[in-house]
Amino acid sequence: MRGLFVGRFQPVHNGHIKALEFVFSQVDEVIIGIGSAQASHTIKNPFTTGERMEMLIRALDEAGFKKRYYLVPLPDINFNSIWVPYVEAMVPKFEVVFTGNSLVAELFRERGYKVIVQPMFRKDILSATEIRRRMIEGEPWEDLVPKSVAEYIKEIKGVERIRMLATNLESSEKELQAPIRIPEY
Numbered sequence: 345m346r347g348l349f350v351g352r353f354q355p356v357h358n359g360h361i362k363a364l365e366f367v368f369s370q371v372d373e374v375i376i377g378i379g380s381a382q383a384s385h386t387i388k389n390p391f392t393t394g395e396r397m398e399m400l401i402r403a404l405d406e407a408g409f410k411k412r413y414y415l416v417p418l419p420d421i422n423f424n425s426i427w428v429p430y431v432e433a434m435v436p437k438f439e440v441v442f443t444g445n446s447l448v449a450e451l452f453r454e455r456g457y458k459v460i461v462q463p464m465f466r467k468d469i470l471s472a473t474e475i476r477r478r479m480i481e482g483e484p485w486e487d488l489v490p491k492s493v494a495e496y497i498k499e500i501k502g503v504e505r506i507r508m509l510a511t512n513l514e515s516s517e518k519e520l521q522a523p524i525r526i527p528e529y
């Protein structure tokens with residue numbers, strides 16, 4: 345049996361690995377959909393699809409998963425009602441969907457798929473949003489991701505990238521808030 349698991353993996357963290365451990369224990373093969381594949385270089389989506397693939401390959405290797413998996417980029421179509429047929433067109437056939445995302449669960453259920461809500465692990469800290477926040481604030485984040493992912497993020501200067509994006513956002517927000525001066529003629 346083949347299962348589908350979709351995430352944005354910005355970045356891959358230990359919660360994803362725990363979730364995938366559960367998914368791999370339930371099925372013979374796993375399709376890992378890389379959501380919002382078109383997005384990169386923003387605070388919510390700092391990493392490219394290629395970088396996210398590299399993180400997944402290294403992390404799954406580090407975790408020692410032996411079963412077959414497929415990594416499939418899924419650019420957003422921003423059209424919820426036809427998202428499931430779109431995913432079906434992009435990935436090999438699957439019988440079951442694993443997710444913790446309620447919209448994803450609802451869309452697949454409505455199309456007749458079996459959906460398994462995977463358990464959550466320490467969502468208070470094992471969340472990509474929290475990891476990106478820590479990177480921006482200069483707080484320790486390394487323990488929340490697999491060792492190979494922490495090394496890779498350092499290799500590609502990922503923290504410097506997120507900080508640069510945060511600084512850019514801050515200065516453009518300041519610009520927007522600055523009073524508009526109408527020149528006197």
Ligand SMILES: Nc1ncnc2c1ncn2[C@@H]1O[C@H](COP(=O)(O)OP(=O)(O)OP(=O)(O)O)[C@@H](O)[C@H]1O
Pocket residue numbers: 350351352353354358359360362363388442443444445462463464465466467470471472473474
């Ligand atoms: N701590 C966790 N434990 C188990 N599964 C998790 C955890 N965090 C995310 N997931 C699962 O990963 C998938 C979503 O991946 P995603 O990359 O969006 O993670 P995220 O940490 O929620 O990201 P972000 O904070 O950037 O929105 C969902 O199916 C979700 O259930």
Ligand SMILES: NC(=O)c1ccc[n+]([C@@H]2O[C@H](COP(=O)(O)O)[C@@H](O)[C@H]2O)c1
Pocket residue numbers: 350351352353378379380381419420421422423424425427445447448
């Ligand atoms: N209409 C759409 O394009 C659509 C609908 C549902 C989920 N998605 C994507 O699936 C992924 C779900 O992963 P998250 O659990 O990380 O939100 C995201 O990339 C999200 O954008 C897209």
